[in-house]
Amino acid sequence: MGTKQSGPVGRPRGFDADEALERAMLTFWEHGYEGASLATLTGAMGISAKSMYAAFGNKEELFRRALARYTEGPSAYLARALEEPTAREVAAAILAGTVRTTTRPAQPHGCLGVQGALAASAAGSDVRDLLAAWRNDGCCRVRDRFVRAREDGDLPPESDPVLLARYVTTLVFGIAVQAASGVDREELQRMADAALRTWPLC
Structure with missing residues (x-):
């Protein structure tokens, strides 16, 4: 049977x-x-x-x-950067990672999280909001790391971790847009290096 x-x-x-x-x-x-x-x-x-x-x-x-x-692949440099020992090294690693990721020859230039849906129709509004939340989450993670740096004495007591995090992430977003516009890696890295010259020191 x-x-x-x-x-x-x-x-x-x-x-x-x-x-x-x-x-x-x-x-x-x-x-x-x-x-x-x-x-x-x-x-x-x-x-x-x-x-x-x-x-x-x-x-x-x-x-x-x-x-x-x-987030887990090309953008994973952010998580690694947050493990750097000082706030300045965190910022430097974030900016360098952004420059590398947004200018690799074998992949699209720019950043998926920045340019994916800055402007969208009503049909794409949920994705636009998703990416806004994604960018804000990255900024919050940087802010929390800078709060810890100030508590550890790595940043001056009068420094503003929220402002510093917004400063770094705004530079990141600007690098991404410039990279998508064709600005080369060397020029973007020089800009990042110049921005770090004003970093607050204890």
């Missing part, structure tokens, strides 16, 4: 989801959220629209996953 099957055996997905997400991240990075059409995304990912929806959900969900990948 034959054994009863519990159901059909699922077919393999037929593509590498990790590689597809990497390509989606690069496409959003290059074109922005609204500039990356479904056809452009699926073409870059090498899959059909049906497969994309089945594996990643809708376009917004795909973008959220691409942003998470960007």
